[in-house]
Amino acid sequence: MASVSVTTSQVLAREALQEASRTAGTAPGLLTRLLRGTARAAVAVGRRTAAIVALAAIWEVLPRLDVVDPTFLPPLSQVLVAWWDLLLSGELLDHTQASLVRSLAGCALAIVAAIPLGLLIGWYRPVADFLNPLLELFRNTAALAILPVFVLILGLGETSKVSIILYACAWPILLNTIAAVRGVDPLLVKSARSMGLRPFRLFQKVILPAAVPTIFTGIRLAGAYSILVLVAAEMVGAKAGLGYLINYAQFNFRVPEMYAGILTISVLGLLLNLLLVRLERRFSTWRVSR
């Protein structure tokens, strides 16, 4: 008898389950949908950060297991503590500020100089043809290779640091601007010309707006370069800045602080890029799905 009742309850349970799954299948309740959505979002976030979490774990574990020498690569937790101390002392803020001012100044000057120049070169074909070999030559000369020249001429002060960032940032902006102007759809130019637009209005109403997205791509690249070159620029004769911090910490064997500086500069670069990508997208909404 007992066995019979067990099977009956099992059957009942199975039926109840089937019923539940049927109702869930036909009309998923708000709660299930909400749960499912949250789960999916969590998985997406998880997938994106998985590699970073893994790297952090490895960074923490390997030095602790003495697989790598903790003197040269301290565990992540120690680096984070050093970072926290730097933050509390206000030192980190000062260095970051010094670096940002240089980066932004160099980048801003590059924008101001390179965009008009690029527009001019792109618009006047003879100028472009004349300058092209020169542009190719300079473009393929790494900014860092020229750094000593800047130091030689402009000294060790701020001028040479901002100048080298300006130099590095100017190229992607200049080349993208030239390409943008020359890449404007000739049909649009023809269409505007058919409505009697003179060259100046044509430039203002067609060439410029058509070129904006490509120019912005150049600015985004320049943003990345400004951080990349920064460290090198600050390694010679600086008294503040993240590059100086990294270099100084290494020199004084304050290894966790050195890594803290490196981490800060990575995150800074990442944030700047994120910001510029956002900005770029906003300026080229009309270019999507074309």
Place this chain on the structure above:
Amino acid sequence: MKLQIQGVGKEFAVRGADRPFTALDDVNLDVRAGEFLTLVGPSGCGKSTLLDLLAGLAVPSRGSILLDGTLVEGPGLDRGVVFQQYALFPWRTALSNVEFGLEAKAVPKRERAERARTYLELVGLSGFEERYPHELSGGMRQRVAIARSLAFDPDVLLMDEPFAALDAQTRESLQEELLRIWQRTGKTVVFITHGIDEAVYLGQRVAVMTSRPGRIKRVLDIDFDSREGDLRADARFGEYRHEVWTLLRDEVAAASEVVPVG
């Protein structure tokens, strides 16, 4: 006469060749004021080249083009061009695209938007003013392009295969709309097409061009008793169609290129 094309020739310098390439040779054609003229010819015979000359976007190598008796020396707002690939400014909304010609004409700002709205309505696009070109279908984009050319009120509308990229249904409805607009506005229209049906359906006259180098072979008068009802079902439609087809056949054979029929 609205447009007079007199002994017009056009040559292009070809890279690597010592002799220039003749695209048009001694083209003579008069377009009457308020007329709807269609222009057919085999591919590469120089139809677009001729349209560029009429628009003032290029200069003829020989001969002259007169608009209202004065020599055409450059582009102007007395002529509106509609291109096959729409040529809308992708960073401007439909409304703002239509306003473009009005800005060129220095129409005051408030009046601009009002007029652009009116013309978008005329082509059946009210409610789509704030859409960007990439958010519109091909047919809608061409409507915007037509509205843009109409809005600055040119005397002459120059259209280069404007409906070629559209599906048959959209094309037919746009053809009807164009006829309706033409009848209402009384503009002179020069309409280039590959389609024989389209040429006969739209044109009061059909000009047939020879193959390279392009010349005007014949100009056919298309005379329907009335434009009401289904023209395509009219017996005369078939006759005209056949006539144009016969004229084109020899030219296509000469150009040894295919002209799609229909």
